[in-house]
Amino acid sequence: MALEKSLILLKPDAVQRRLCGEIITRLENKGLKLIAMKMLQVTKELAAQHYEEHVEKPFYxxxxxxxxxxxxxxxxxEGPEAVSVVRGMxxxxxxxxxxxGTIRGDFGLSRQVNLIHGSDGPEAALREIGIYFQAEEVLSYKSSLDEWVCASDEL
Structure with a gap:
């Protein structure tokens, strides 16, 4: 099983509706390890970099x-198969x-105002993490709970 990283964005609607704590709690309760986090204002330039494959599309x-x-x-x-785990959540x-039971299923009614972004694959995750975080902002640490979340051959 692959130990992966995934970028998650709690979008402006999640922040405005004060759902960040609830969503972070769900991620942690699942057993995913938070290894970087910050609040920021996405600029037009940052949006274009993140969504580069969509910039020329009519909905952009x-x-x-x-x-x-x-x-x-x-x-x-970070966690075993974190990308697919987050996408399922x-x-x-x-x-x-x-x-x-899903984040959008429990809190969302919209296709566009949809609370959360999660990387759609391991390669996309690495690219997206690099857009939002400097290497030194992404931490690596051993948690005393790791052995209670997954068997050693799953980490």
């Missing part, structure tokens, strides 16, 4: 307007279609 202006509309909380988590992009 609305995406940019939303992600730059207020502060976000950027987080790096997030639920479908559209909160109306997302299963109860």
């Amino acid at each position: 202006p609305m995406l940019e307007e939303f992600i730059t509309s207020g502060p976000v909380v950027a987080i790096v988590v 997030m639920g479908k992009t559209n909160g109306r279609e997302s299963a109860p």
Whole structure:
């Protein structure tokens, strides 16, 4: 099993609705380890860098307007298959279609105002982490809980 890192953005709606603590609690309760976190305002330049594959698409202006509309909380988590674990916890992009028990299923009603971003693959995670964090901001540490979260051959 691969120990992976994933970038998570708690988007402006999560911050404005004061859901950050609830979402972070879910990530930690799952057993994911937070290894970097900060609050920031996404600029148009940062948005274009993050969403570079979407910049020329017709929906990009609305995406940019939303992600730059207020502060976000950027987080790096680490854990076995962290990318797919986070994506499963997030639920479908559209909160109306997302299963109860997922973040978007429990707190979302929109496709565009959808609370959370998670990397869609390990390579994307590494690229995205590099956009939001300097190498020295991403910490590596042993947790005394690691052995109670996963068997040693899963870490």
